[in-house]
Amino acid sequence: MSESSPRRLSDVQETALAELMRIAPVIDELGARFAEAGETLALVGGPVRDAMLGRLQNDLDFTTSAHPDVTERLLAGWADAVWDLGKEFGTIGSRKGQWTVEVTTYRAEKYDPGSRKPQVRFGDSLEGDLGRRDFTVNAMAVTLPERRFEDPYGGLLDLAHGVLRTPGTPEDSFSDDPLRMMRAARFAAQLGFTVAPEVEAAMTAMAERIDIISAERVRDELVKLVCAPEPRRGLTLLVETGLAQRVLPELPALMLERDEHHRHKDVYEHTLTVLEQSIELERERLGLEPDFVSRFAALMHDVGKPRTRRFQADGSVTFHHHDVVGAKLTRKRMKALRFSNDDVDAVSKLVELHLRFHGYGDGAWTDSAVRRYVRDAGDQLERLHILTRADCTTRNRRKAERLARTYDDIEARIDALAEQEQLDAMRPDLDGSQIMAILGIPPGREVGEAYRFLLDLRIEHGPQAPEAAEAALRAWWAGRAGDRS
Structure with missing residues (x-):
């Protein structure tokens, strides 16, 4: 242990004590209630860890x-x-004032090698319950x-x-729960922790075990x-251990071999920077709350590049239509991971539109x-603003400043225009009822056209x-007379 470690341990313990005093009314009442019934009770897992980090939330x-x-x-x-x-997993939830409380019976379940669900089995001791938890930092308790x-x-x-x-x-x-391999990456991203060498080695050797986990649990x-504070740390771990190849293969696919003259940038590193x-x-x-759609669009915006990369005769590299191809790949992957249709549509739209700004040129x-x-x-306009600006990773300061000024101009x-014309509620100048009345037609395809x-x-x-608007509509309708005859 380094010289600074004891002092840091002391700080951790003091922080935990202060946080536990804050929740004392809840834990003392509940502890006494279970003790009077002849049962043991302990605050456990994430809340104990977070108390020591000074970030205890209202979920206990x-x-x-x-x-x-x-x-x-x-x-x-x-x-x-x-x-x-x-309840079938031993958990009863409750709410007491501002606190959300979950109490779970000691557990001892394991996964069968080919099963997606654990066999629920109750344990008989606190130490045994702690021993089945994912990581040591989550295997602490306060009785x-x-x-x-x-x-x-x-x-x-x-x-x-x-x-x-x-x-x-x-x-x-x-082996007990393969999803813990992804949790290792998630906790690295959330807490800024490193993963012990033996843990990383096991993740690499056992990456294929993640295949038995349901898409919904992987997605979550x-x-x-x-949405963690340092997603790059966790994503890098997923790629280096081979887990990303199984749950988000589009990400490691961005690690394209660079041409010998280094005429295009590393797409993978560029993506993480974006x-x-x-x-x-x-x-x-957008505020302080993490925005998954915005972040995932940044992560997926260039996933069409591997399939569209072409080397030209002069040695240059092109990725024509990688925005369209990327949107299709994004939609396919998100559907496989059981994302909601709203999230799929939003992220796919952003990926498809992320290059549109580059046609703006000098403001023409x-x-x-x-x-x-x-x-x-x-x-998705505000998110598109974010993605387009984030997509500039050039080290050429003049180019970066010019792109920023140009996007300032378009915004x-x-x-x-929004102030003049209410762009955010853009509608035709005549509604469907007016169209039918003017043209004398019933509801149907022609009204939509x-x-x-x-x-x-x-x-x-x-x-x-x-x-x-009415004159233009009548002229358009008259021009279609031949098509309708």
């Missing part, structure tokens, strides 16, 4: 000797609300009501050193990782081109007076 996890029916009864007389959604600290696997020391280790061998741990871990720059802009423009876009940019971005034009004609007219020429 406990483990107990009590079986779920007993736990439910004890909570019912204490909490404001109780639910049994996780209640006496508030005795339990650390049978050295989690406090690992926390002080910022290291992720498993309570037993990592091979046994990852990926979302938490991407992600980091996107996070900075996200905080400035017409007002109609600016309107189309806004129309196509729709409700200013969007704002000016007329609507789109008027919308294009609005985009090209800006808002129209009702009389001008």
